[in-house]
Amino acid sequence: MKTLAIVGASGHGKVVAEIAELVGWQEVVFFDDAFPTVLSVGEWKVLGTTEDLVSQVDRYSTAIVAIGDNSVRLKKSRYLCSKSLKLATLLHPGSIISKYANVHSGSVVMAGAVINPFTSIGMASIINTGCSVDHDCMVGEGVHISPGVHVAGGVSIGDLSWLGIGSAVKHCVEIGSSVVVGAGAVVVNNIAPNLLVKGIPAK
Ligand SMILES: CC(C)(COP(=O)(O)OP(=O)(O)OC[C@H]1O[C@@H](n2cnc3c(N)ncnc32)[C@H](O)[C@@H]1OP(=O)(O)O)[C@@H](O)C(=O)NCCC(=O)NCCS
Structure with a gap:
C-alpha cells in the first residue's frame, strides 16, 4: 500500500490530503504534535507525533509537512529529511x-x-x-x-x-x-x- 504521512492535522492539511489522494496515494495518515489530544482530522486518522513518524521511517518512507506557518513548515521539512524521510x-x-x-x-x-x-x-x-x-x-x-x-x-x-x-x-x-x-x-x-x-x- 502506497501510504503518505502528512505532518500537521490542520485545515490546510485536509486540502493537502485530498490532493495526495487525487494523485494516487492509496492511504493518507497524519502525524501531529498535538497527538493524542487530536486523533483525527476530517476523514483521516492522526497516528502520532512527529517523533512517532521519524521512529517508523521503514513504514512511512514519504511525508509532507502541512503546517501554515512558513518557518515551522520549513524547519520540520528539513528535520524529516535529516531523518531519512523522503519529501513528497x-x-x-x-x-x-x-x-x-x-x-x-x-x-x-x-x-x-x-x-x-x-x-x-x-x-x-x-x-x-x-x-x-x-x-x-x-x-x-x-x-x-x-x-x-x-x-x-x-x-x-x-x-x-x-x-x-x-x-x-x-x-x-x-x-x-x-x-x-x-x-x-x-x-x-x-x-x-x-x-x-x-x-x-x-x-
Ligand atoms: C496585513 C496583515 C498581515 C496585517 O495583520 P495585522 O498586523 O494583524 O493587522 P491588523 O488586523 O491589526 O490591522 C492593522 C491595520 O492595518 C489594516 N489592514 C490589515 N490588513 C490590511 C490589508 N491587507 N490591506 C490594507 N490594510 C490592512 C487594518 O484595517 C488596520 O488599520 P487601522 O489601524 O487603521 O484600523 C493581515 O491583515 C493580512 O492581510 N493577512 C493576510 C491574510 C491572508 O492572506 N490569508 C490567506 C491565508 S490562505
Whole structure:
C-alpha cells in the first residue's frame, strides 16, 4: 500500500490530503504534535507525533509537512529529511505547471494554480488555490503564495515570505526573505527583508 504521512492535522492539511489522494496515494495518515489530544482530522486518522513518524521511517518512507506557518513548515521539512524521510511534492491535477518549471520537494501546488516556464519554487512552499506565478520567477524555500495571488514574470521572492490572499506583484520586483504582503496589496517596488507591506501601492 502506497501510504503518505502528512505532518500537521490542520485545515490546510485536509486540502493537502485530498490532493495526495487525487494523485494516487492509496492511504493518507497524519502525524501531529498535538497527538493524542487530536486523533483525527476530517476523514483521516492522526497516528502520532512527529517523533512517532521519524521512529517508523521503514513504514512511512514519504511525508509532507502541512503546517501554515512558513518557518515551522520549513524547519520540520528539513528535520524529516535529516531523518531519512523522503519529501513528497504534490501537484493538484487541476493545476497547470510548465514542463520547464521546477517545483522542489515538500511543496504543494493547489487547484487552479498556474506556474509558467523557467520558474522555480523552493522546497516546502505552498502555491495556493487559483494563483499564478509567471515565467522566470525565483520563489524561495518555505514561501506561501496565497489563493488568488498573481506574480508577474521575473519576480524573486525570498525564503519564508508570505503573499496574502489576492495580492499582486509587478514584473521583475525583488521581495526579500520573511516579508509579509497584506491581502489585496499590489507590490510595485522591491521590498527589503523582514518587512510587512500592504495597500496599493504596497508600503
Ligand atoms: C496585513 C496583515 C498581515 C496585517 O495583520 P495585522 O498586523 O494583524 O493587522 P491588523 O488586523 O491589526 O490591522 C492593522 C491595520 O492595518 C489594516 N489592514 C490589515 N490588513 C490590511 C490589508 N491587507 N490591506 C490594507 N490594510 C490592512 C487594518 O484595517 C488596520 O488599520 P487601522 O489601524 O487603521 O484600523 C493581515 O491583515 C493580512 O492581510 N493577512 C493576510 C491574510 C491572508 O492572506 N490569508 C490567506 C491565508 S490562505
